[in-house]
Amino acid sequence: MFHRFRRRAALVAAGALTLTMAACGSGEESDAENLDDNRVGAMSEYGVGTQFKATEPLTFSMLYNNHPNYPNRKDWLFWSELNKRTGVTIETVEVPLSDYEQKRGLMIGAGEAPMIIPKTYPGQxxxxxASGALLPVSEYLDLMPNFKDKMEKWNLKADIDTLRQSDGKFYILPGLHENVWPDYSLAVRTDILEELNLQIPKSWDELYTxxxxxxxxxxxxxxxxxxxxKPTPGGNLFNIMGVGFGTRxxxxxxxxxxxxAAGKFVFTGTTPQYKAMVEFLNKLVKEGLLDPESFTQDDDQARQKLxxxxxxxxxxxxxxxxxxxxPDLAKLDPxxxxxxxPLPAGPAGDVKRGTRLENGVAISTKARExxxxxxxxxxxxxxxxxxxxQEFAKWGVEGTTFTKDAAGKWTLAKDIDYVALNPGAPKHLQKDFGFGNGVFAYxxxxxxxxSTFSAEELEFQQAMAAKKTLPVDPPHPFxxxxxEQATLWETPLKDYVTQQTLAFILGQRDLAQWDAYVAEVKGKNADAYIDLLNKAYERFKKEHG
Structure with missing residues (x-):
């Protein structure tokens, strides 16, 4: 989960399911009516709360993101218990974490991907x-009662709609979160605050003070x-600031x-909100409050300074x-x-932003046959x-890797460690048992x-839960x-905005030249790009609601 917001961050009621189906156009589930020859091993009665158990032994191929912190082992309890509970054996096609995205793309493009393709982020x-290599999974939701139940119960229609392509269908089964889960923010030395008789800042203006x-x-x-x-200048800082400033x-x-308010998309890098964020950061640098090396230094350099x-x-x-x-501080200053x-509030209010969709599973079209x-x-x-x-994938087997009390609280077995719950324990939930695996547990x-959060993190999450959640953008698939046309414009525009943003913040370009910068961005097809995007938004709204 560590990179959840880094990786996508572009990268989010009763009747919601019906509306979702309607939004896909007529006949979205029509293909699911023609599955008489594809039911071998399936349960005839399967629904929410039912333990799936294949009616005969089955094997499915899966692309497997092999994490170096807990490399796959065939003797993991995860594999044997999964087979015991479901009758399914997973045949893994292992790819190292470092090569996963590239290899996944090559295999899908060549038609050589396994049937199940997990660890795929929305948008990827x-x-x-267009090639037809991936299954339009939205046509088969009637086969997935638990997915449908959570989508309806948690009112996820708007989030799910962001996955839809121009045909109204979506091609990835995302991980579903009940609520937005913020994690990234700022760390502050509270002993220094105490020394100066200051409180924890609750807004960006208070942080300035x-x-x-x-x-x-x-x-x-x-x-x-x-x-x-690195590789994104201001990666986290601009990300978290953008929320409070009403931009990205x-x-x-x-x-x-x-x-x-306008009911349309606008170009981010030239909005008044984006300018306000840049001006604030420029003030911090100009007054010696923010290290200008923040945008170029390695993480280790920043850690050493702290x-x-x-x-x-x-x-x-x-x-x-x-x-x-x-641990770094303990060595030098006990x-x-x-x-x-908690994320500081800004001109846009005391808000948070995020999607309730996690990385998910794509399915090869050949699986349909x-x-x-x-x-x-x-x-x-x-x-x-x-x-x-979900409990199984995260915690493992009750009585072996964890216990659960009458109130439903999970407790890790004392001889097993995971996220520092039992420091020094001889065994590890991921390395030795295969649970808490990022391929399955999200x-x-x-x-x-x-359930694995510390009391401190739970307090942070409680504070963040009180903030207003910003709505997700409406769907606008190309x-x-x-x-193809947008791709030609997007990267040059983004690169230029990034370059000039840093120039303004660091004082290498005077903010008095902002209007000239806006004109330069328009000269790089910003208006044409936004027109194309608004056209896609209007078309999708007209055709799919």
Whole structure:
């Protein structure tokens, strides 16, 4: 989950299911009526709360993202217990994490991908839709009662609609979260705040005040020195700032933003909101509050500055805070205290943004011809979307890897460690048993998601839950021809915005030249790009609702 927002960040009621089906056009499920020859091994009675068990032994091929922290082992309890519960054997085609995206693309493009293709993020399936290499999974949701149940119960229609292609269908089964799950924010040295008699800042303006006080006390230092700027300058910082400023940046940058008041998309990098964010950052750099090397330095350099007391504020997430910053500081300054603060509010309000969709599963079109196709869809529905399947993938086997009390609280077995729940334990849930595996364990109810969180992280999540969640953008899928044209414009526009953003922030270009910059961006086809996108939005709205 560590890279959830980094990777996509572009990269989100009763009757919702009916509306979703209607939005796909007539006959979305028509193909599902012609599956008489594809039901071998399937259960005749399968629904929400049913333990899937194939009526005969089955084997399905799966592309497997082999993580170096817990490389696949055939003797994992995960594999044997999965077979025991479902009657299914997974035949893995293993690909190292470092090569996964490239190899996945090559295999799909060549028609050589296994039947099941997990660890695919929303948007990564789009290049393969036109070729017909991937199954339009939205046509087969009647085979997946747990998926449908959570989609309706959690009112996920708007999130799901963001997956739809120009034909109204979607081609990836995403992980589904009950609620938006923010993780990335800022870490602040609270012992320095105490020294200066300051409170944790709740807004970007309050952060400015805090940084000014730190600078006054330590004039030879930059109080804020950030990380995560390679390969995306300002990756995390622009990302989290963009939320409060009503724009997008860094990992979350995309050339378009939805203007709800105008009812259309606008070009992100030239909006007043984006300019306001740039002006604020320029002020921090100009006044010596933000280290200008924040946008070029390696993560290790930023960590060293924090550990040595040369800076007091840095970007963070839950794992980084516990696994890196605190151990780093403990070696050099045992009295130092650092916490992850709730995302600061900004001109756009006290808000949070995010999708409730996680990386998910794409399915090779050839799987549709398998005599075991229906059984495969039932199996995936149980493993990825049922409460029992999600618990199994994350926690393992009750009585062996965990226990569960009457209130439904999970407790890891004392001889097993996972996310520092039992430090020093001789066994590890991922490495030795195969559970908590990023290929299978994601999405689900908030209670399950937070079941491994520390008390500190739960407090952070509670604070974030109180913030207003911004709505997701409306769907606006391109046709194949439009996508080809947009692709020619998108990267040059994004690269130029990034380049000029840094120039303005660092004072290499005067902010008085903003209007000239806007004209330059328009000269790189920004208006034509946005016109193309609004045309796609209007067409989809007209054709699919």
């Amino acid at each position: 399936e789009a290049p393969f839709v 805090v940084l000014k006080a730190m600078k006054a006390r330590y004039p030879d230092q930059y109080p804020f020195s950030d990380r995560w700027s 940046g860094g990992w979350d940058y995309q050339n378009y933003s939805w203007d709800a 550990a040595s007391g040369k800076s007091f504020v840095i970007g963070t997430n839950a794992q980084t805070l516990v696994n890196e910053y605190r 009295n130092a205290k650092i916490v992850k603060i 398998s005599k075991n196709f229906v059984a495969m869809m039932q199996f995936l529905d149980w493993l990825y979307y049922s409460d029992a399947g 999405g689900g109810p908030t209670k399950l998601l937070q 046709t194949d021809e439009e996508r």
